[in-house]
Amino acid sequence: MPDPASASARERSLEAWLARLERQHPVAIDLGLERVALVAERLGLTGSPIAGALISVAGTNGKGSTVAMLESLAGAHGRSTAAYTSPHLLRYNERLRLDGREADDALLVAGFERVEAARLAPEPVSLTYFEVGTLAALWAIARHRPDVAILEVGLGGRLDAVNVVDPDVAVITSVALDHADYLGTDLSAIGREKAGILRGSRPAVLGHDLPASVFAAAEACGALAWRLGRDFKRTTPAPAPDGEVWQWRGVDHQARACRLDRLPVPDLPLDNAALALQALALAGVALEPSACRRALAEVTLAGRMQWLGNWCLDVAHNPHAAGYLAARLAERRRPARRIALLGMLRDKDAQGVLEALSSQVDAWVTVSLEGPRARSAGELAEQLTAHGATVLQRADSPAAGATWLAARLAADDEVLVCGSFYTVAEVLGWHAARESRGEAGIEAGSARHGR
Numbered sequence: 001m002p003d004p005a006s007a008s009a010r011e012r013s014l015e016a017w018l019a020r021l022e023r024q025h026p027v028a029i030d031l032g033l034e035r036v037a038l039v040a041e042r043l044g045l046t047g048s049p050i051a052g053a054l055i056s057v058a059g060t061n062g063k064g065s066t067v068a069m070l071e072s073l074a075g076a077h078g079r080s081t082a083a084y085t086s087p088h089l090l091r092y093n094e095r096l097r098l099d100g101r102e103a104d105d106a107l108l109v110a111g112f113e114r115v116e117a118a119r120l121a122p123e124p125v126s127l128t129y130f131e132v133g134t135l136a137a138l139w140a141i142a143r144h145r146p147d148v149a150i151l152e153v154g155l156g157g158r159l160d161a162v163n164v165v166d167p168d169v170a171v172i173t174s175v176a177l178d179h180a181d182y183l184g185t186d187l188s189a190i191g192r193e194k195a196g197i198l199r200g201s202r203p204a205v206l207g208h209d210l211p212a213s214v215f216a217a218a219e220a221c222g223a224l225a226w227r228l229g230r231d232f233k234r235t236t237p238a239p240a241p242d243g244e245v246w247q248w249r250g251v252d253h254q255a256r257a258c259r260l261d262r263l264p265v266p267d268l269p270l271d272n273a274a275l276a277l278q279a280l281a282l283a284g285v286a287l288e289p290s291a292c293r294r295a296l297a298e299v300t301l302a303g304r305m306q307w308l309g310n311w312c313l314d315v316a317h318n319p320h321a322a323g324y325l326a327a328r329l330a331e332r333r334r335p336a337r338r339i340a341l342l343g344m345l346r347d348k349d350a351q352g353v354l355e356a357l358s359s360q361v362d363a364w365v366t367v368s369l370e371g372p373r374a375r376s377a378g379e380l381a382e383q384l385t386a387h388g389a390t391v392l393q394r395a396d397s398p399a400a401g402a403t404w405l406a407a408r409l410a411a412d413d414e415v416l417v418c419g420s421f422y423t424v425a426e427v428l429g430w431h432a433a434r435e436s437r438g439e440a441g442i443e444a445g446s447a448r449h450g451r
Helices: 004-011 014-024 034-042 063-076 105-120 129-144 187-197 212-221 270-282 289-298 319-330 350-360 377-385 398-406 421-436
Strands: 053-058 081-084 096-098 148-152 169-172 203-206 224-227 245-251 257-264 306-308 311-313 337-342 363-367 391-395 413-418
Touching: 014 105, 014 129, 034 105, 034 129, 053 063, 053 187, 053 270, 063 081, 063 148, 063 270, 063 289, 081 129, 096 129, 105 129, 169 187, 169 270, 187 212, 203 212, 203 270, 212 224, 245 270, 257 270, 257 289, 311 421, 319 350, 319 413, 337 350, 337 398, 337 421, 350 377, 350 413, 363 377, 363 398, 377 391, 391 398, 398 413, 398 421, 413 421
Parallel strands: 053 148, 053 169, 081 148, 169 203, 203 224, 311 413, 337 363, 337 413, 363 391
Antiparallel strands: 081 096, 245 257, 306 311
8 A cells, every 4th residue: 555655755856856847847947037026025035135245147158157256265264155156967957056055956856845835825827946045045045044145046137046146246257149039039138137236326347248238237236346456456367386267356345456366277268267266355355365376276166167187068058158269179188089968959059069169179979858858869970060160970869979979989088078058967867877887987087288
């Protein structure tokens, strides 16, 4: 006879909640703040600050790395932290970290239960998977009450669920074409959407090469804009006895000039490191040189220039991100062969990504992804061969492509896995599963051949 207690526990499990959330709203993305704001108010999230300092990070590319460096820097200064990001790679728990540790299932389920109760009473409100997850994370953060909370804006800015709370410091990393079905192809309009996270009389930390619409929006709302390259700066890395170093010059929350010398070069974009330092300083943290050096030397982020042996995994899925990835690869000594395992969604600019990476890739393995937005391996292969590229294999999935490729690599070959979070996530899962079974996963080897 089935155990009612066991059945009830399964129904309350994180896995069951996530499956439920995927079914309960008619569309996956439903931009707008009215529904989220109503439930946030019911949860008591809008009446008082949820953290000592709240930093929101928007942008087309570079959000995840900026959040990771903010979290590492704040922790190195002895501050308690919370970080909310999306999407995840292997586990939903990755989306919420408290003091550097992933949230456990019990906390996430408790958050979902609280959001569900608030959603249903007194009148039901329909919420998407992302909106429920965001509200549950904000509820958990408010319970933790960290010194510094860092929120990654999922899509756009103005109408994203994260924007239901007011940041003390807003960061915009970059503006490029992506999510065209929702944000369009007008960079000026996209910039205005990203700038929707800015608040009057509060600091806005702005990256390089943003459209004029971002600066106009900052001025219109009365945000205090601090621009990389104008109001705060970073130098180009220079050789030093203990590796490359760079310098950052910026201002603190009282607008006093400050400088950090001999900073280590992180394995993440240097512009985003400069943004993170400036945002943390404006949030009221007095930057201490040794803490900053330690944080930047140690910070990592899964799926961003992540090296496992001679395999590099990067979630770059638009031309802007692919261009940065190609530039980083160009800094390395060229391997005998660099083979790209590529899987992309149909709504991404595959042609632009292929063109950005072509100079750094010798041959390709294309893979199909699943779902309504999927692009087939055959379609990617056709685009590549039309431009004279060598396609070694068309695989039904990222895992199938990785299995095929791993059996055919030479010791001095290098693999680039890219094109989508889904592609990287599946190859990471494939590698972990093979390792757990004691099988050969990703080939071991030197992860670095020089920058």
